[in-house]
Amino acid sequence: MNRIVEMSNSLSNMISAGEVIENPVNVVKELVENSIDAGAKTIKISVIENGLSFVRIDDDGSGMTIKDARMSCKRHATSKIFSEKDLLSIKTLGFRGEALAAIASVSKVDIETKYKDNEGVRLSLEAGYIVKEQSIPRNVGTTIIVKSLFYNTPARFKFMSSEKRHQIQLRQLFYRFSLSRPDISFELIEDEKQFKKTSGSKNVKVVMDELFGQKYSERIDSTKIEIQNSVINIFYLPPLINVSNKNYIFTFINNRISNNFILTEAIIEAYENLMMIKRYPICICYIEVDPTRVDANIHPQKLKVKITNEQIIKYYITNKLKEKLTKRNQKLYTYKSESSENYKPQNLDLDSYFKKEELEEKEISQKLPNLDYLNLLSGTYGLFQGPHGLVLLDIHAAQERIRYEYYINKFKKDFNFITKRIVPFDLSLDPNILSELDKYKETFKSYGFEFDNFAVISHPKAIREKDLDYAVDIIFDRINNGKSVDFSSLKNKLAKDVSCKSSITGNTRINRDEINVLYKRLSLCEYPYQCPHGRPTLVSLSYKEIEKMFKRII
Numbered sequence: 235m236n237r238i239v240e241m242s243n244s245l246s247n248m249i250s251a252g253e254v255i256e257n258p259v260n261v262v263k264e265l266v267e268n269s270i271d272a273g274a275k276t277i278k279i280s281v282i283e284n285g286l287s288f289v290r291i292d293d294d295g296s297g298m299t300i301k302d303a304r305m306s307c308k309r310h311a312t313s314k315i316f317s318e319k320d321l322l323s324i325k326t327l328g329f330r331g332e333a334l335a336a337i338a339s340v341s342k343v344d345i346e347t348k349y350k351d352n353e354g355v356r357l358s359l360e361a362g363y364i365v366k367e368q369s370i371p372r373n374v375g376t377t378i379i380v381k382s383l384f385y386n387t388p389a390r391f392k393f394m395s396s397e398k399r400h401q402i403q404l405r406q407l408f409y410r411f412s413l414s415r416p417d418i419s420f421e422l423i424e425d426e427k428q429f430k431k432t433s434g435s436k437n438v439k440v441v442m443d444e445l446f447g448q449k450y451s452e453r454i455d456s457t458k459i460e461i462q463n464s465v466i467n468i469f470y471l472p473p474l475i476n477v478s479n480k481n482y483i484f485t486f487i488n489n490r491i492s493n494n495f496i497l498t499e500a501i502i503e504a505y506e507n508l509m510m511i512k513r514y515p516i517c518i519c520y521i522e523v524d525p526t527r528v529d530a531n532i533h534p535q536k537l538k539v540k541i542t543n544e545q546i547i548k549y550y551i552t553n554k555l556k557e558k559l560t561k562r563n564q565k566l567y568t569y570k571s572e573s574s575e576n577y578k579p580q581n582l583d584l585d586s587y588f589k590k591e592e593l594e595e596k597e598i599s600q601k602l603p604n605l606d607y608l609n610l611l612s613g614t615y616g617l618f619q620g621p622h623g624l625v626l627l628d629i630h631a632a633q634e635r636i637r638y639e640y641y642i643n644k645f646k647k648d649f650n651f652i653t654k655r656i657v658p659f660d661l662s663l664d665p666n667i668l669s670e671l672d673k674y675k676e677t678f679k680s681y682g683f684e685f686d687n688f689a690v691i692s693h694p695k696a697i698r699e700k701d702l703d704y705a706v707d708i709i710f711d712r713i714n715n716g717k718s719v720d721f722s723s724l725k726n727k728l729a730k731d732v733s734c735k736s737s738i739t740g741n742t743r744i745n746r747d748e749i750n751v752l753y754k755r756l757s758l759c760e761y762p763y764q765c766p767h768g769r770p771t772l773v774s775l776s777y778k779e780i781e782k783m784f785k786r787i788i
Contacts, residue, residue, distance in 0.1 A: 255336055257394065258285025258383060259403045264333035265378050266411055269293035270418065271326045272376065275434060279408065280423040284400035289380040297349040297374045300367075303357055306345070307364060309335040327490055334378075338362045341383045347376040361386055405429065406481055409445055413518055414486045416441045438469050438518065450475065450516065457558045459550050462543065468501075468555055469518040473508035473764065482516040487528055489520075492539040497521070500548035504555035506726075507638075508761060510768035519551065560760055602757035602772070607749055613742045616749045623776040627749075629738055631765035632756045637733035638766040639759050644696040645725040651695040652682050658689035662703055667710055674713050681709060697732075704732045730766045 255261055262279055269277045272295025282288035298306060305311045337343060339362035348354035358366035395403075401424070408422045412432045419434035432444045443451035453475060459466040485497045497519060505515045521541070529540040541547065605618035605625055616627035661668060668688045671678070675685065682694040683706065690702055697705050708731045738744070756762050756771060765771055781787045 255333075255340060255383075257403070258289060258400055259407055261285060261289050261337055261341075261380055261383065262291070262404060263407055264337065265289070265291040265380075267327035268333070269295055269376065270411075270415060272296045274375070274418065276419045276421075277411075278421045278423065280426075281404065282425055284397050284404055284424070285380075286383055286394075286397075286400070287381065289383070290377065292375070292377045294373070294375040297352075297376050298347040299349045299352055300355045302349070303345055303347050303355055304364065306334050307338055307357070307359060307362070311335075335362060337380060340387050341385065342381045344379040344381075345376070346370060346372060346378075348372050348374050350374065410484060410491045412441055412445060413438070413484050414489050414491055442469075442518075455558070457554055459554050461550050462546070463524060464547065465522040466547070466551060467520040467522075468551065470501075470555060470558070471516045473505055473515065473559065473768070474770075476509050476513040476515055478513065480514050483514065484518045485521070486519070487521045487539050487541055488523065488525060490528075490539060494539055494541070494544070496544045496548050497551065500551040501555065503552045504559060507730075507766045508559060508764055508768060513768060517555075521547065601759070601762050602753070605753065607746055607753070610744065610749065613744075616753070618753070620774070623774055623778075623780065625772055625774045627753060627756075628765075628769070628771055628773075629742070629744070629749075629752065631769050631771040632752055633738050634733045634765040634767075635759050635762065635771055636752075636755050638729050639761075641696065641729035641733055642725065645694075645729060647696070650682075652692050653695045654692050655690065658686055658691050659693075659699055659702055660689045661685075661706060663707055667707065670714065671706075671710070674710065677713055678706075678709065683709070697728075701732045708732070733766060 255264075258281065262281070262285060266277060266279065269291060272293060274293035274295035276294045278290075278292040280288075280290040280292075334343075338359045343359040345357040345359070346354065354370045354372035356366075356368050356370045357364055394400075404424075405422070408420065408430065411418075412420045412430075416432075416438050417434055417436045419432055421431040422429040430445055432441050435441065438456075439451050439454055442454055450471060453471050454469050455471075456467065456469045459468070480498060480502075483498050483501050485492045485494050485501075487494070501515065501517045501519060509515065523541060527542040603620055605620045608617040608619055611617055611626070614629060616629060618625040618627060671685055671688070678685070682692065683690065684692040690706070693702060693705070705728055708728055712727070763771060778787070
């Protein structure tokens with residue numbers, strides 16, 4: 235075994251760089267955080283080849299003296315914390331004092347800076363060492379230029395992502411910084427071309443407009459929550475404006491970029507059943523808490539941030555946001571309908587879901603506009619006339635929403651109540667499924683189901699007899715495929731699937747009275763504009779759009 239020796243500074247810095255600096259995006263993040271901590275109000279980010287060959291950060295912050303500039307290149311040299319107590323109450327984005335030393339150890343770095351009335355200075359570093367120092371004229375602030383990243387660790391390039399990937403990550407980081415500090419003007423220059431620039435207006439909606447355009451900024455709404463000496467401000471868009479990934483759910487804790495799984499899930503749960511599967515909302519969440527409740531020292535790149543009482547905060551975010559989304563007036567969707575000539579009779583069977591008295595009592599609280607029914611298109615879409623144009627109702631999606639809310643409410647009340655059947659209900663399922671039921675009888679029993687010779691002898695009170703086949707089929711499929719089923723997800727899944735499978739299908743002949751009743755029942759739902767899978771129940775075509783089609787207006 236070799237003798238234990240202390241590492242050289244250059245070697246320890248390169249190892250630190252391996253933890254902190256994985257790619258050019260990490261370089262930009264660390265340097266911009268330093269600019270923010272220096273009190274900058276204007277920060278300009280310039281990159282070439284997405285940062286692999288050139289990164290430049292210009293700011294108008296406080297700048298550094300020549301002594302501080304030299305010290306900044308040393309590992310664990312910081313102006314932000316001075317004792318163990320400071321580490322328990324971090325108020326700055328950076329605090330470890332190792333980022334600049336780590337960056338300089340794997341690249342060629344120039345630091346230009348000026349503090350107050352002091353003379354400007356430029357330091358040139360290679361492999362972590364100062365190789366040149368000179369006085370220069372410049373304004374107060376700091377410019378850091380990073381060239382030839384990983385030039386002395388060529389093996390690192392084997393693990394680099396594609397340039398396109400780096401570009402996506404860099405732009406995402408730019409969005410996050412811009413939204414985390416709306417009071418700071420950020421600018422991103424890619425290969426000498428401006429990508430985006432924010433004005434530092436202090437207004438989140440203005441920043442959204444500058445980053446993503448008026449289409450998004452004009453639809454944004456906000457809400458505020460105050461709990462346990464914490465303040466939460468949420469800016470959110472309606473469910474119909476959504477994306478294919480979670481990258482546009484922004485969470486900030488004390489203006490620090492935070493990849494907090496629990497907070498992200500809190501927002502996603504608020505939008506549950508309002509969007510299609512694998513679609514995600516656009517939402518910005520700012521949380522202001524006592525710094526002593528925040529732990530930003532749990533990740534090498536400070537990407538993850540923990541906060542005390544996360545579950546309580548999650549509860550309030552989910553419920554408040556869900557309440558706001560429910561109350562918010564949603565725009566009708568605009569889609570093209572499909573047609574068919576095949577019709578088949580089918581009974582809507584709506585009366586078992588709503589009592590007549592309940593409809594009369596709640597009619598004043600309906601959430602949909604009053605429309606006049608015109609006709610049925612292809613046995614699939616109800617055509618209505620409203621004050622603003624033509625409205626199409628997807629009959630299947632509408633009945634699915636009605637039945638889903640019926641079941642989800644019944645499950646909350648009656649799922650734990652078991653019905654013991656006097657007359658067993660014979661299941662009409664695939665023989666292969668029936669033959670396997672005995673294998674899972676204990677699991678089914680935990681959900682309230684018992685069988686005797688392929689017949690149901692007990693089941694949850696909330697599930698109607700006509701839907702027993704659907705319910706058993708769904709539970710069997712999940713168990714047989716090894717999927718974990720907790721009661722909460724089971725109830726939601728069961729309500730979705732039963733409401734979908736038992737709802738009216740397309741190409742069905744139904745009469746005017748049934749359509750009108752369906753529309754009234756839909757208007758009493760909590761979320762009438764989408765089916766439980768997130769598809770629209772209603773779409774509209776305005777008179778103006780129709781007139782454009784006929785060239786009445788141009």
